[in-house]
Amino acid sequence: xxxxxxxxxxxxxxxxxxxxxxxxxxxxxxxxxxxxxxxxxxxxxxxxxxxxxxxxxxxxxxxxxxxxxxxxxxxxxxxxxxxxxxxxxxxxxxxxxxxxxxxxxxxxxxxxxxxxxxxxxxxxxxxxxxxxxxxxxxxxxxxxxxxxxxxxxxxxxxxxxxxxxxxxxxxxxxxxxxxxxxxxxxxxxxxxxxxxxxxxxxxxxxxxxxxxxxxxxxxxxxxxxxxxxxxxxxxxxxxxxxxxxxxxxxxxxxxxxxxxxxxxxxxxxxxxxxxxxxxx
Amino acid sequence: xxxxxxxxxxxxxxxxxxxxxxxxxxxxxxxxxxxxxxxxxxxxxxxxxxxxxxxxxxxxxxxxxxxxxxxxxxxxxxxxxxxxxxxxxxxxxxxxxxxxxxxxxxxxxxxxxxxxxxxxxxxxxxxxxxxxxxxxxxxxxxxxxxxxxxxxxxxxxxxxxxxxxxxxxxxxxxxxxxxxxxxxxxxxxxxxxxxxxxxxxxxxxxxxxxxxxxxxxxxxxxxxxxxxxxxxxxxxxxxxxxxxxxxxxxxxxxxxxxxxxxxxx
Ligand SMILES: Nc1ncnc2c1ncn2[C@@H]1O[C@H](COP(=O)(O)OP(=O)(O)O)[C@@H](O)[C@H]1O
Ligand SMILES: [Mg+2]
Numbered sequence: 385x386x387x388x389x390x391x392x393x394x395x396x397x398x399x400x401x402x403x404x405x406x407x408x409x410x411x412x413x414x415x416x417x418x419x420x421x422x423x424x425x426x427x428x429x430x431x432x433x434x435x436x437x438x439x440x441x442x443x444x445x446x447x448x449x450x451x452x453x454x455x456x457x458x459x460x461x462x463x464x465x466x467x468x469x470x471x472x473x474x475x476x477x478x479x480x481x482x483x484x485x486x487x488x489x490x491x492x493x494x495x496x497x498x499x500x501x502x503x504x505x506x507x508x509x510x511x512x513x514x515x516x517x518x519x520x521x522x523x524x525x526x527x528x529x530x531x532x533x534x535x536x537x538x539x540x541x542x543x544x545x546x547x548x549x550x551x552x553x554x555x556x557x558x559x560x561x562x563x564x565x566x567x568x569x570x571x572x573x574x575x576x577x578x579x580x581x582x583x584x585x586x587x588x589x590x591x592x593x594x595x596x597x598x599x600x601x602x603x604x605x606x607x608x609x610x611x612x613x614x615x616x617x618x619x620x621x622x623x624x625x626x627x628x629x630x631x632x633x634x635x636x637x638x639x640x641x642x643x644x645x646x647x648x649x650x651x652x653x654x655x656x657x658x659x660x661x662x663x664x
Numbered sequence: 665x666x667x668x669x670x671x672x673x674x675x676x677x678x679x680x681x682x683x684x685x686x687x688x689x690x691x692x693x694x695x696x697x698x699x700x701x702x703x704x705x706x707x708x709x710x711x712x713x714x715x716x717x718x719x720x721x722x723x724x725x726x727x728x729x730x731x732x733x734x735x736x737x738x739x740x741x742x743x744x745x746x747x748x749x750x751x752x753x754x755x756x757x758x759x760x761x762x763x764x765x766x767x768x769x770x771x772x773x774x775x776x777x778x779x780x781x782x783x784x785x786x787x788x789x790x791x792x793x794x795x796x797x798x799x800x801x802x803x804x805x806x807x808x809x810x811x812x813x814x815x816x817x818x819x820x821x822x823x824x825x826x827x828x829x830x831x832x833x834x835x836x837x838x839x840x841x842x843x844x845x846x847x848x849x850x851x852x853x854x855x856x857x858x859x860x861x862x863x864x865x866x867x868x869x870x871x872x873x874x875x876x877x878x879x880x881x882x883x884x885x886x887x888x889x890x891x892x893x894x895x896x897x898x899x900x901x902x903x904x905x906x907x908x909x910x911x912x913x914x915x916x917x918x919x920x921x922x923x924x925x926x927x928x929x
Contacts (some may be wrong), residue, residue, distance in 0.1 A: 563731050564761035567749045568775040568826060578778070582765050660765055660806035 417481060447629035458632035464618065465637065472614030472638075475531055476603040480596055483525025487543050487595060493549020495557075495584075496576065505551065512544035520605050534606040534613075541602035542595040549591020552583035589653045593646050600642040681831070682707045682830055682862045683728060690723055693812035697723045699887040701737070707832075710856050710863040712877040714870065716924070720888030721866040722758070728864065729755045741830065750781075754828035758835045760815045762807040763856050768794065769803040771818050775826035786825075793821040798851070811840040813848060824855075830862045837872065849876050850904050870924070874916045875907065882923055892923050 414421055431449045438448030447455070459465040490508075493500040520537045527533040557580050566578045581588075607616020615638050622631035652662050690698040696719040705711050713721045722863035726732040730748040739746040741753060749755075754775070761772050769787060770777070772794055775787035794803055797817040800928055801850050807815055816836050823831050837845050853876055866875050871882050874896050882892040895918040898907060907913055 420833075560759050560761040561763060562758055563726075564755070564757060564774075565778070567729055567731055567753075567755040568778045569749050569751060570778045574778055578765070582763065585765075658765060659767075660808060 413641055445543050445626075445628045447632050451629040452632045452636060455627075455629035456637060459618070459630060459633060465634075466633075468614045468618050469641070470605060470614075472603055472616070473608060475534035475538055476599055478531070479535045479602060480542055480599040481499070482535070483539050483542035483546050483595055483599065484592060487546030487591070488550045491547045491552075491588075492576075492581070492584075494547070494551040496580070497553020501551070505546070506647045508547045508551075511540075512548055516541050516602070516607050517609075520602075520609050524610050529611040533610055534603065537606035537610070538599045538602035541605070542599040545598050546591050546595035549594060550584070550588050553587030553591065554580055556587065557583045585653070589649065589657075593649055596645060596649065597642065600638065600645075604638065676812075680707045681705060682742060683864070685728065686725070686738045686740065688724065688727060688739065689821040690720065690727060690732070690737045691735045696887040698727075698734075701880060701888070701890060703890065705862060706879075707829075707862050709878040710865055710876060711879045711881060712865045712867055712873040713881050713883060714867060714873045714924075715883030716885050716886065719883045719885050720803050721868075721883060722834050723772070724883075724888065725755075725834050725864060725866055728830075729753055729832050731755070751826065752829045752853055754823035754831050756816070756819045756823045756831065756833040756836050758838060760807070760819045761811075762815055762818055764807050767804050768799060768810070768818050771807065772802065772821045772825055775822055779826075789825050790821070793824045794818075796824065796855070797821045799897060811844075813837075813841075813844040815860050816840065816848075820855075823869070824859065828861070830864065830921055833865045835866050837867070845872070846904070852876055853900060870917050870920050871908075874913060874920065876927060880920065882920065894920060 434452075435449040438446055438451065441448075456465075490500075490504060494504050495501075519540060523533045523536045523540070527536060561579050561583055562575060565575045569579065603614075603615060603641070606621065607613050612620040615634055618634040619631055622634065683703075683705040685701050685703040685705075688698055688701040689696075701724060711725060715721055723732060727734045728741075729744070730739075730746050730750060730753070741750065764775065766774070769790055773786040773790035776789060777783075782788075791803065794800060797820055799814060799817050799821065802810065802814065807818065810818070816839065820833075822832075837848050840848055842854065849872060856876075860904065865873075875898075877896060880894045880896065881890055882894065883889065884891040894916065896912070896913070898916070900907065900915055902910070
């Protein structure tokens with residue numbers, strides 16, 4: 385028996401357009417292939433709106449985009465930004481690493497075992513619903529104002545969302561694939577490592593991204609509520625001296641760093657863990 | 665063309681039964697899916713389970729596969745009672761059950777991978793069956809790059825690769841469009857002839873059942889019971905188009921339709 389389609393036809397996504405295609409078509413094709421084009425367009429619109437809002441001005445404390453940008457460059461060059469990030473990243477990386485390992489581990493255990501589910505699910509559901517920002521000052525009572533307290537703040541925000549997403553990921557694994565593995569006499573371990581975890585990967589990573597975003601919130605809360613250090617200190621200091629452009633530059637930079645981190649994680653996931661999603 | 669005997673209703677026990685189903689009953693909570701199923705499946709034959717949707721065809725096939733426990737009764741395969749999945753049975757899933765993150769080659773070789781066969785050897789076997797189902801050149805493709813019909817060919821190649829005696833196919837062609845479906849049925853018959861295995865095939869299409877089967881088991885609506893067994897003695901040496909217009913073939917289709925009509929309300 386022979387198939388009508390050739391392998392080349394199936395995988396092909398279309399080459400370069402012909403010379404007759406209009407500019408609109410070329411642009412649309414470009415945008416389809418390069419999502420980054422649209423990211424640039426949307427950022428340009430945002431920054432223009434910001435610039436206009438700053439020039440109106442909507443508030444004396446609201447700098448224009450260009451003022452903020454020059455303040456950011458200034459802070460980057462005079463050596464205040466990098467050391468601040470060095471401080472901020474310590475509790476953030478530590479907390480996110482602990483939350484990722486513990487959260488994915490616990491979440492998978494909860495998804496696989498009813499006992500673990502009964503034991504842990506209520507705890508994390510309550511934790512996720514709790515307003516963590518209100519609890520952050522409490523950790524200072526127990527752990528003081530050092531790295532441990534800040535790391536804990538990150539974990540408190542990041543862990544529940546990672547646990548619950550990992551749990552959900554495992555519970556939503558395609559039951560047909562599990563049956564398939566069983567029908568070929570796969571062991572329980574093979575089932576977990578060859579079917580359950582790979583099939584759960586997209587949702588595991590979605591949880592990880594949410595967890596990292598929550599970790600950024602956690603570290604900023606810690607730096608603003610516990611003791612001003614790192615980026616939190618930059619924000620607090622420039623606000624106190626009415627240096628609004630610098631304050632906004634610090635805020636904008638942490639948003640940018642958080643966004644880039646999440647984008648990088650997505651890239652890693654698509655590039656290394658989901659070969660079928662790779663753009664060819 | 666030979667004059668085929670239209671049909672003969674079989675009731676005698678087959679001499680060489682690979683699979684024997686004894687008094688199988690299945691309840692899902694309050695739902696009684698199967699009641700008192702007794703069947704024997706002869707080695708090297710293709711038997712079809714035919715019946716209206718929800719009558720328990722999938723359930724019966726999964727009980728035979730050892731994927732679903734029966735509420736009561738026994739399944740005996742090669743003289744041994746079934747307690748779970750085994751190497752002498754392979755399942756083809758209605759929804760294909762392909763790993764989206766794995767290539768066609770890895771999917772087809774997956775049954776062998778689970779058994780711990782070295783990669784070179786299992787890939788050699790997988791390539792053979794990929795070729796056998798007409799997917800040569802698609803080894804490195806991912807399932808989402810294939811049509812429904814091609815995906816099911818992957819599922820069939822995977823089931824063949826483990827060299828089981830009994831192949832259990834749950835509506836394998838339900839996601840395939842009509843033109844490809846006929847081609848598929850012809851390909852299946854060729855594989856049945858070539859591989860000399862026992863096939864248990866589930867469908868809800870009467871024409872498909874009559875065209876491919878040595879024996880058709882008609883199941884009644886819930887709770888599923890065996891309502892009739894038909895052996896459409898069709899001369900398969902004839903060309904497919906000839907068979908599909910053959911009087912014997914059409915008579916069997918009609919006969920089954922009359923049998924099922926009472927349930928079609
Ligand atoms: N896992 C299950 N839990 C509860 N009921 C089920 C389950 N699987 C099947 N059933 C019920 O059992 C009956 C038979 O189902 P099934 O074997 O899938 O039928 P068929 O394959 O003939 O369409 C249906 O009424 C279905 O709703
Ligand atoms: Mg079914």
